[in-house]
Amino acid sequence: MTKQxxxxxxxxKKAPFYDDSGSxxxxxxxxxxxxxxxxSFGSNQPTRWPTVGARISMYTDWIKSVITTDCKETSEYCTADTDTCASAWSKCQRDMEKLVMTTNN
Structure with a gap:
């Protein structure tokens, strides 16, 4: 099976446009x-030429390795920056500590 x-x-009638990458x-x-x-990428005439997608099933092991359901309570404050509960949660924690220290002083 190919990755794309x-x-x-x-x-x-409908197709992803070239600037829809990541959707x-x-x-x-x-x-x-x-x-x-x-x-992934495509044409500026998507109804005439196919665009290319990355097949998620080829990356499920990697996705599972970086996404977790074991979210910490502080992660809810960081969703605007991270949108997920991933390994970046510790950065979230530090940012929240700075914010709390700043607002409490």
Whole structure:
């Protein structure tokens, strides 16, 4: 299986644009929408030429190694910067300590 795949609308009506890089690519399976890829790069004429997505299934081991569900309470204050509970939580903790010290003085 390849790490990348082509993304296109068989009706040529909708497609990711070249500046949509990083956005999720979802597929409908019954009543569910499943994120299967991340938009990588493409054309400025996406209804004429396919764009390219990165296949998430090829990176699940890495994703699981950097994402955790063991979030610390302070991480909720850092979602604007990190958007996830990842290994950056300790930076979040330090930033919160600075903020608390500044506002309490």
């Amino acid at each position: 795949f082509c993304v296109f609308d068989k009706n040529q 999720g690519i979802v597929c409908r399976y019954g009543n569910n929408w499943i994120m299967t890829g991340v938009h």
